[in-house]
Amino acid sequence: MRPAQTRSEAGLTWARLDDGAVLVGEVDDLDLRPLGILLPLDENWPIRLAAADSIRRALIDRTADPPLSRQRRDRLKRALRCVDAIASGASYRDVATAFFGTRRLQAEPWKTSSIKAQVVRLTAYGRKMVGGGYRELLRGRSR
Template sequence: MHLRGVEHRIWCKEAPLVSAAYTVEYPLDRDFEFRVDAGRRLWRGLNGRPQGAPLHALSVYRRRRLALALRALDARTDGATYREIAEVLLPAHRIGKRDWRTHDLRSQIVRLVKTGFALAQDGYRALLRPPSRRK
């Protein structure tokens, strides 16, 4: 079902009736928090209110960082040095050869490559199942 451009997936035991009242059941499992949020968003959409972003939505910053990490991984597996990767991915940050070894941009590129490797080795699944809020 699409409500105001947002897709909602609903499972009913029988075909829904327009004039009937319905309840929602949520199992108390590890996805409870996300199911409740989806139910709230559905209710808001049915009542003509803004639905808001889901709990597991990626921020613009996170999306950009993941894209950079995958690009950095591709470059590194093709044999590019960290400096070459930095020059392509972040061209506005030109660093002299002398300062490169200790510059924080080098550390940032190394972290991006490590993130890319982690994503490639099943880490991408973490994007499909958001981390628990439990500490």
């Protein structure tokens, strides 16, 4: 759905999106007219400012870095898969088998396995992310 637009006397167009965000500029023609972002001055100001700068770099400079490296994205995906599997009743061994295969698991005793430790760490990381730790990704501080 297209946001409702209001034109000010100064020639700026204000558009309020369904989620409450306000865009300032010419919404129809972003390449020809400047676009503004209004940010609330709250406790998340630094995060919002960094996100706005990322948007600017992506839209205008075309130099924005990906928010997460491929390695971090892959780790996050595996961690969330671990949480889903454990919540569905799978054991750590089941998860490890799905990730690494039966042959690799048989190479060392399960009780002291480095693979078991890795799955436990991934699950703990996934639980942290699900429990609100994903906000740390926005702050650029999550490992």
